[in-house]
Amino acid sequence: MVAAQQRIVAECTVVYKVESQDAAGTSLREKATKTVYIKSNNARIDLVAPSYTQSTIYNKTTSTASVLRSFGEDKYMTPLNTKQWRSVNAVLDSIQIKFTEDSASILDYTCKQAILQLKDGTLVTVYFTAAIIPSVREYEYMFKDIPGFVLGYEMKDATGIKTIFKAYL
Numbered sequence: 001m002v003a004a005q006q007r008i009v010a011e012c013t014v015v016y017k018v019e020s021q022d023a024a025g026t027s028l029r030e031k032a033t034k035t036v037y038i039k040s041n042n043a044r045i046d047l048v049a050p051s052y053t054q055s056t057i058y059n060k061t062t063s064t065a066s067v068l069r070s071f072g073e074d075k076y077m078t079p080l081n082t083k084q085w086r087s088v089n090a091v092l093d094s095i096q097i098k099f100t101e102d103s104a105s106i107l108d109y110t111c112k113q114a115i116l117q118l119k120d121g122t123l124v125t126v127y128f129t130a131a132i133i134p135s136v137r138e139y140e141y142m143f144k145d146i147p148g149f150v151l152g153y154e155m156k157d158a159t160g161i162k163t164i165f166k167a168y169l
Helices: 082-088
Strands: 007-009 011-021 028-039 042-048 053-059 064-071 074-080 096-106 109-117 123-129 132-134 149-156 162-167
Touching: 011 149, 028 162, 064 082, 074 082, 096 123, 096 149, 109 149, 132 149
Parallel strands: 007 132
Antiparallel strands: 011 028, 011 162, 028 042, 042 053, 053 064, 064 074, 096 109, 109 123, 123 149, 149 162
């Protein structure tokens, strides 16, 4: 068996469609778009929804971030030093990862499946390609220990509504 070629990607843009599915699993509704930009040791994540936008800019070299939010005409900026960044993401420490045999094809990449269990019991199903390793992993703190680039994931909230993130560009 030949191992898949891996390559570290230090510059890319990936766009995700964000949809929600009702608890019965009968209808999908587009909620937002999420765009991830990676350039060297920096990453930026833009989440654009009808009523708000949020951008997170992460610097791997300094382990710092800035979060920019817009709600209508109101705009906010929150700079986070290393300690604050870790504190904000503390709920995502100690995630248990279970790799499964399931897979999916996203953007012509074969993506392996992993199930993440958060401290509060929330399960997140992740699809990642081991063929691409992002140069910055901590920008999406929940996925920092995933051995590849996450191209899709989904999770349910307490009411049973599923949110699905899937790369399409």
